[in-house]
Amino acid sequence: MKIGNKHYRSIWVNPSNPLEIQIIDQRYLPHEFIIRDLKHPDDFVHAIKDMLVRGAPLIGITAAYGLYSALLHSPAHDADANLQKAYDKLLATRPTGNNLRWALSRQLHAINEGKNLGEKIKIALENANRLADEDVKICRQIGKHGLPLIAELSKKKNGAPVNILTHCNAGWLATVDYGTATAPIYLAHDAGISVHVWVDETRPRNQGASLTAFELGKHGVPHTVVVDNAGGHLMQRGRVDMCIVGTDRTLASGDVCNKIGTYLKALAAFDNKIPFYVALPSSSIDWETKDASQIPIEERSESEVKHVQGFDGKKIVSVLVTPSHSKVSNFGFDITPARLITGLITERGICKPDRKELSLMFYE
Numbered sequence: 001m002k003i004g005n006k007h008y009r010s011i012w013v014n015p016s017n018p019l020e021i022q023i024i025d026q027r028y029l030p031h032e033f034i035i036r037d038l039k040h041p042d043d044f045v046h047a048i049k050d051m052l053v054r055g056a057p058l059i060g061i062t063a064a065y066g067l068y069s070a071l072l073h074s075p076a077h078d079a080d081a082n083l084q085k086a087y088d089k090l091l092a093t094r095p096t097g098n099n100l101r102w103a104l105s106r107q108l109h110a111i112n113e114g115k116n117l118g119e120k121i122k123i124a125l126e127n128a129n130r131l132a133d134e135d136v137k138i139c140r141q142i143g144k145h146g147l148p149l150i151a152e153l154s155k156k157k158n159g160a161p162v163n164i165l166t167h168c169n170a171g172w173l174a175t176v177d178y179g180t181a182t183a184p185i186y187l188a189h190d191a192g193i194s195v196h197v198w199v200d201e202t203r204p205r206n207q208g209a210s211l212t213a214f215e216l217g218k219h220g221v222p223h224t225v226v227v228d229n230a231g232g233h234l235m236q237r238g239r240v241d242m243c244i245v246g247t248d249r250t251l252a253s254g255d256v257c258n259k260i261g262t263y264l265k266a267l268a269a270f271d272n273k274i275p276f277y278v279a280l281p282s283s284s285i286d287w288e289t290k291d292a293s294q295i296p297i298e299e300r301s302e303s304e305v306k307h308v309q310g311f312d313g314k315k316i317v318s319v320l321v322t323p324s325h326s327k328v329s330n331f332g333f334d335i336t337p338a339r340l341i342t343g344l345i346t347e348r349g350i351c352k353p354d355r356k357e358l359s360l361m362f363y364e
């Protein structure tokens, strides 16, 4: 997507040095636009763990490049052991999303076809590039399938703005380009359909307030940031026509694990008979886990809850908002049961959130 007049993806190979990967450091958006070079395998681990990059699809692609970097820095006699070490470290960075292990295992599988280190390195780069390109196509397809839902609502409203509520950032910054939840929105906006997005701020890290608002603004999509607790009120007052959110892990049963707070929005939408859609690439589908209570829910550091980061007019600062000794907890994700979800918008089309429909979509 565009920032100013320049088209960016969220991750790319350094054009002047193919041994390095470049990313936008998302910790400082929207106030500072910083590009970082990932040069060493540990840089990739740090980038994912400390959320320089985040969003399940982008985490997966970053990890795939991380395995490429591990091979680049490995002596030939130790390549397999180093690759495995890097794989394990990368896999442990963010436990909840499915895309990370999906991308790592696709990448490892491809690399294992190489007969020597030189070949493995070549395959690793080509395959990571392929996964990145594929992610862009998948998101575009999600956009195409989701667009008619917005077009229909727009028709019903005689062209008045369609109000869409989204949670966290499932935008292009969470993927390689377009985003998942935002793809139908961008396509609708580009097609001249009037849309307006309610952006949940998404405490504690404020991915909505800082990232979703940033990218929608750069693309000229009308939006309003609201506090996380405002959604229910907006829905009761008829100010939300539909919700579209992303997912970090989708079970074959149709249960969806997404950023903490998603469940409450789904409950409010259900109570108010507002369609609640989840946009997902198939890389987020966990076909094995049967019971959502088995999904590991990431618990992040206390300081993310205790402190709020913002711009003081000169620099980015962090301030304490709780009593310094209060105990806090910081669960990153929650489960929205399938019964609260109207439909899943996938790269293959829209289906009901259940095993039968999802399997038909991807196995026939």
Ligand code: MRU
Pocket (backbone or CB within 6 Å): 054, 055, 056, 057, 167, 168, 169, 170, 171, 174, 175, 180, 207, 245, 246, 247, 248, 258, 259, 332
């Ligand atoms: O913790 P994050 O920022 O990596 O969380 C991921 C998300 O942004 C979402 O939960 C999102 O809806 C799924 S990723 C498209």
